[in-house]
Amino acid sequence: MNTLVVRPARVRTAGVRQQILLTAQQRLMMLMLLFMAAFLLISMRLVFFALFDTASGSGDAAAAFIPARADIVDRNGVPLARTIDGYSIRVVPSKLLNNRQYLADELVKIFPDTPREEFLARLNGPRPTYIRRRALPDQVAAVNAIGDVGFDFPREKERLYPQLSLAAQLLGFTDAEGHGVTGVEGSFDKQLTDKATRGEPLVLSIDARVQGVLESELGNAVTNLEAIGGAGIILDVHTGEVLAMTSLPTYNPNKLIAGDAAARRNAVTYNLYELGSTFKPLSIGAAIDNGVVTSMAKRYDATKPLAIAGFKIRDSHNMGRWLNVPETLIHSSNIVTAQIADQLGKEKMEALFRSLEFNKRPEIELKERAFPLWPKEWGRLSTMTTAYGHGIAVTPLHLANAYAALVNGGIWRPATVLKLGDKAPPQGHRVFKASTSARMRQLLRLIVSDGTGRQADAPGFRVGGKTGSAEKPGAGGYRRHSLVSTFAAAFPMDNPRYVILAMIDEPKGNAFSSGQRTAGYTVAPVVKKVVMRAGPMLGVFPDESRDVDVSELTPLLWKNGEGE
Template sequence: MSRKSPFSRLTMRIMGEKSSNLDLVRGRIVLLVSLFIIFYLVVMVRLVDATLIEGLIGEADGYVGAPQADIGEEQDSKFRADIVDRNGVLLATSLKTASLHADPKFILNPVETAKGLVKIFPEMTYGEILKKLQSDKRFVWVKRNMTPDEQSKVLQLGEPGLVFDYDYRRFYPQGNLVSHLVGYANIDGKGQAGVERSFNKLLKEEEQSIKLTIDVRMQHILRREVSKAMTDFTALAGVGILMDVNTGEVLAATSLPDFNPHDPSGNANAPEMFNRLTLGMYELGSSFKIFTTAALLEKKHERLSKKYDTTEPIKIGGHTIHDYHPEKRPLSIPEIFMVSSNIGTVHMAQEVGTEGLKSFFSDLGLMDKMEFEIDEVGSPIIPSPWREVNTLTASYGHGIAVSPMQLIAATSSVVNGGLRIHPHLVKQDKEPLSTTRVISKETSLKMRQLMRLVVSHGTARKAEVSGYEIGGKTGTAQKNVRGRYDNDKRIAVFVGAFPINNPRYAVLIMIDEPHPNKGSYGYATAGWVSAPAVARVVSSVGSLLGMNPEPDALDISDPLLQFISKEERER
């Protein structure tokens, strides 16, 4: 039986402690090595990310599947403030859309990519796209302002060389409805016409919307009726305006043909691009008798009972002035206005005199370029030099040309009690009332009576709407074509106001080159063409505004019947 040495236990104890210490050291070394490896991997991943991935993104920011360019930092934004009507209805707004360009250097397969893109954009040709994709340039536009569906299909192609850029595109929710007033902005976000052009800087720099005086509900009515009149009389063009006679606010205004603001014609001389409201200058015929008659009553204080001889035509300077339907007898002022006698009006103009008539026209804004919030405004065509014969012909709207907007503004100033108004398109928080008097209240009342007489007994009977008391004046004028008047081309216009006993609104419809139809018995004059269209507008607008018809209201033209012959009253 052997005995273990006492040192053997000590040795085993020492060996056990060494083993434990070695394991501890070995574990710490493994931990440190692992940490170094992890740290190294993190550094390597970051280096790859910084040098390769971010480098590619920086070189081709916006590639399909990569982060897209920020509008505010990468390029000038095309964002523009909204344009709204008087009730806040959107007329123009900016929406964020995607555009597509390519970096040909990164296009993997130009042929297959071109085949894919031409299916997405059928308006483009395969050759056109392929030419762009194999270009030596680093940037070529493929499609501006894509739809979301188009963008989704491009993403499905998976082509790394196709790049999305995001910016704002202008949208016009009302389409053609107000195109000549609102105008349009081009693909680069710059206003090209209308309010978009004249307020271009404000729309780009401010976020607050621009509110117009237009009411889209009235605009729909007006455009519909002008379009109907054009169709019924196979006309070339048409204009309609509805205005507040006391403030000059343009509540509705249409120039037809109009254009699609999303796709305007590239030809500035195209018929649909021409703004006939303010840029077109027209000889507006007998509607000018409103102003000649008002000048006589205001400046000469003649009584309505005064008569002027219309028996014979007037000859002056090689010109012969005659009546469309000659009465061949002396006519009172109400009769001259009611039957629209050129001869009688010329006699009144002679009494007023050249300087008197010119100054009166000027006071009403008919002799100078009109101030308005859009740039498409023309200058009146005035005889130069102005001779005596020009005074006579201008008295009934020949030889002087103004815009339809000038005509309705001047008419509003005559019927609203005699205060000069200035038409405007941008809504103010509080509309100021004019204090500039052009005629007396007494003259204004007489003119309203005369204008009512034209509708109740004269040339504009088809403008009558029971209970709304419309008053106005017709005008039919031959068009001046290359210096000569063409008997087969005419302008037919009616301008008036309602309710005429206390006017709130003025209305104008002008039809360019109407042609007779079976229903008009061969006529294409304003009484057949424009007056019925005005009646339809007034009837619809009156209902829209909640105006209660008053069929039993006193007719303010009744006191004038004493100056009308029995034959005329009974016609």
């Protein structure tokens, strides 16, 4: 007989169960303490590296968060240039599996802007070469779909200009290695790539909104007038900050092509022009400063051409009478301006232009700056012709700086493309007396309200300025049918804040301009439109109740008229 022995079930008392739970809690607590200690140790280690470790390894890790090239932004933080990871397409000829002729045919389908022969040369080359840098994602996908291991797609740093052609000549562009070539990119290349400074964006003085307005209105005029180009700038008269700068035709720095070479030139700082009658207010201002013009009522003979050194100085619109100074500017008389310059004299006229730095490259941070064409000899004839803008060629920026000095109280300052912010503007130097500047503000306002600049009279903005239509020099003399039409202006004239200069190169007299090519019909309307659109963006609002007091000058005007 077998006996079955059954072990009785273990009965745990309440005390035993409590002991087991307590032990489990203690073990869990120890695990939590260990986890917290490990977390604290790692955190302290990270803080130590961040604060005290200056070894190259940690520096490289930190640098990973700094762009390879600093962003460029406008004065309001709008991005104008930034560096991103872009696609490139490269071929390694030794790894190609497919027939080169077939591959060339496929590549031409994807990139029709590149000749088939050029692709064949790269496919048959001895070493790896790029098929396309800055390739679009769909282009990368199309080449990848060819299915040849000889193609690879490295990711590379790429400079992107998100506003496309906006301020293209001012911004410039970079080369394939990421170094700045022209414009701001070239001039500030070191700052944009230096580890110590590239973490912060480079803040420019321009306002992208105002830049867009200037480009839009000037571009429309250049197109409608069938002109070969144009240039424009808006400048703060008290600080020298450039709010907008454009040159036409333009280009897209995201996609450089060989035909863009001429469009890459910055006409505002690098092209030289005889800017014609826009010089007259400068000459009259110097004459007032030096006591040559003491009365606005004094009249000068403008009834016939002025004979000098075998030449005859004429007015484009002969008034056939004697003119005082306000009428001289309103009707744009070369004859009277030349007489006043003759009285001023060679030394003082030359001193004026030197004080305005017309004998130097324009002072601005850009590398693209042209040296003016200065008269070889300052004789009597040069003194008289340069007074109305002939025989001397400067950049539009030279003239914009001069007008800023003319209306801001008489102080010349260099221009800058950088936002000053809280920094004080350059001290500059005095060119005109404050009283002369006040008088010139009256005269410039009269030119717009009663003279050749009437089509620039934006209601409520108190615009003042001067037209200039200069024949372009050519072989054998000046070309009568090739004009550079310019309007140099400031607003609001009762308390000037901005200079605006617009220039159109060789406008055609067509239906758009009522058959006229001169500045009063071609460029003055551009300035009016720009002021009306951009003024409120710059904090200047129309006010019909305010204006410059010209009550002492209006009785001197015999009648309204036209001139250039």
